Amino acid sequence: MSFSLVTYMQEKNVGHLKICLTDIELATENFSEKYIIGDDEFGFYTFYKARLNHFDDEKSSSVEGKNNDERSKRENNVVIKRVNTRNDIGEERFLTEIERLVNVKHPNIVTLLGFCVESYEMILVIDDVSNGFLGLYLGDNCSDVRRTLTWEKRLKICIDVANALDYIHSNMKDKKPMMHRDINANSIGLDENWGAKIVDFGFSAFERPYHLNDALPQRIVSRKKWYRAPVRANTSI
Incomplete structure (x- = not known):
């Protein structure tokens, strides 16, 4: 574990979110391929669907002053x-x-x-996106599954993503505005009701950077330029 991550967990009091590697291995049968629901195009990470005990976020207001064993947990699809x-x-x-x-x-x-x-593993556990990722339903090789994505569902996905971006750009109340900087079809998860949920905030940043190209690895910027707004692609805004 890197020093920066240890320091962050100590300062931000997020220790209650820690999950043992053995529990994750048990839930995924040691990361069996049958649990894989997606990955990113650069091979940075793989997504698995499983059922796991985790901290109960809905009761997060009651965690103050309690140790990890006393905090509420529940089993859920994740x-x-x-x-x-x-x-x-x-x-x-x-x-x-x-x-x-x-x-x-x-x-x-x-x-x-x-x-x-733990060991060489770095894992995040997020809420369930049971219908996978938007990228699974798009492209020339997705004609069969694409039929599942009706125009009504597509409109809902667009509105959901727009609402999420509006929130991080300008409606986070007392927090600084945030830019995701990696929005694409594979960073949009779909829940059981076909609601969209943005994932993958690894390249995000608070406030608006003036030189976005310098902040991302060049191969990622060049391969994802078609996802950038025209004003961003043609200017330094």
């Missing part, structure tokens, strides 16, 4: 996000995502239910 490469970039993204998700609470943004940092 998504396990496993970082595939443990290096400086992977650790930085992992820490950034924890920092961002503990600062946001919105129905169209995934909730951080837990995390695990």
Whole structure:
């Protein structure tokens, strides 16, 4: 575990979100392929669907002053996000995502239910997106599953994503505005009611950066330029 992550957990009091690696391995049968529901295009992480005990976020107001054993927990369907490469970039993204998700609470943004940092593993546990990710339903090779995505559902997804972005850009009350900086079809999860939830805040940043291209690895910027707003692609705004 990196020093920065240890320091953050101590300062921010998020120890109650820690989940043992053995519990995650048991829930996924040692990360069996049959539990995989998606991954990112660069191979940074893999998503698994499982059922797991985790901190009960709905009763979060009652955790103050209690130790980890006394805090409310419940078993639920969850998504396990496993970082595939443990290096400086992977650790930085992992820490950034924890920092961002503990600062946001919105129905169209995934909730951080837990995390695990043991041995060489770095894992986030987020709420369930039982219908997978939007990228699974788009593209030339997705004609069969694409029929599931009716125009009514597509409109709902667009509105949900817009609401989430509006929230992090300008409606986080006493918190600084945030930019996600990696919105794409694979960072939009779909819950059981086809509601959209934004995931993957590893490249996000508070406030508006003036030189976004310098903040992201160049290969990611160049391969995802079609997701950027035209005003961002053509200017330094």
